[in-house]
């Protein structure tokens with residue numbers, strides 16, 4: 001652990017499995033200053049945990065939070081793939097209880113607009129029939 005790493009981690013707040021960036025942001029992405037240069041926080045995390053940044057590769061998160069810098073949630077993608085997806089949909093396929101999104105659908109949490117919730121978990125929370133009028137936007 002170097003002083004830079006310690007400084008980096010001091011800006012991180014652990015929320016569940018996510019490491020949420022608390023310091024500067026740019027367009028919703030975490031920014032960290034290293035030797036006078038600002039870098040994307042998740043790129044710093046990527047390198048910090050011993051992975052290589054290749055040219056033309058963009059890093060994105062699987063959990064859907066742009067501010068998450070948990071190296072386990074960071075994956076490589078190409079700009080082309082990003083363009084094809086055209087959305088910020090996280091790449092997760094199952095909720096934390098292991099329900100497949102494909103099977104149960106997904107409910108958007110409208111508060112943030114960027115968080116998905118498992119359709120089944122949402123249903124279970126709402127009661128047996130799950131016929132809430134807010135059940136729209138099934139993925």
Ligand SMILES: [Zn+2]
Nearest residue numbers: 018063068073
């Ligand atoms: Zn995360």
Ligand SMILES: [Zn+2]
Nearest residue numbers: 095099118121
């Ligand atoms: Zn679930």
